[in-house]
Amino acid sequence: MANTAAAPPAAPAAPAAPAAPAVLADGVDKTYPDGTHALQPVHLEVAEGEFVTLLGPSGCGKSTLLKLVAGLLERDGGTLSLWGRPPQELKHGGRRLAFVFQAPTLMPWADVRANVRLPLELAGVAAAEAGRRVDEALALVGLSRFAHALPHALSGGMQMRVSIARALVVRPQLLLMDEPFGALDEFTRHKLDGELLELWRSQGLTVVYVTHSIAEAVFLSQRVVMMAARPGRITDEVVIDEPYPRTREFLVTPRFAQYAKRLQDSLHRAAGGEAALTDAGDDEGGAAEGAR
Ligand SMILES: Nc1ncnc2c1ncn2[C@@H]1O[C@H](COP(=O)(O)OP(=O)(O)O)[C@@H](O)[C@H]1O
């Protein structure tokens, strides 16, 4: 623009609008067709870049809530927005979400590469671009050397990494994970927890994570949203105000035990005094409860 005296003064910059939360579920509830009231109206807000965990015993509606956020289930009531827009407009905002289930759900006849490439094929991404993205996703989970392996040749932990690569290949901003490491042994689970935190940091992801392990929730999260069953509802929220990176040493600190105790007490109250979880925080990584 010409710098003349006639030019109007530049308008003062508008104050930056507060960023819309990555997830805002307000009054969202769900009753299944068979009449099961799985979730009372809940309010869940997740800020961009946050790592939030939904924690609670089996049947408290964790998966239901996560699927509602993902649009995999229709909600009965309330409103849901992702980055301030209705979920169906997510793509128009250039945003993507990905969902990781507990079971890796890989195609057994297809190699690792083909499994990771699947979402891109379904989205019609051109072959060369898809190839680059698959390479990138495999590198992120440390599986580049296993690109041509078949799933059955891989350990449970490696299969889960394939499943995570398949989620990352769409370059999501929001990663929804439903007990992704619940079926793994404790050692592998802890290793993958550490890798997940590194991915969260390096990729600038927003993560909503579901677990029934108090120890895993404390280790991973910035904030833990506590849920209770019959009916499914949110009962409490605990901020885990600890720096990252979090290492194994964090698991044996008094602060870790305090957070775990706080959640255990909260759970106990919500369950009306009946202990619903056995996974106290004073063991490393938590008791490996069976897969659901
Ligand atoms: N498809 C379904 N049809 C009927 N009831 C369901 C269905 N899925 C889950 N439920 C019930 O809804 C409640 C919440 O389930 P869910 O969200 O899977 O809990 P969580 O993931 O915390 O274990 C449970 O009582 C469960 O049995």
Ligand SMILES: [Mg+2]
């Ligand atoms: Mg579940």
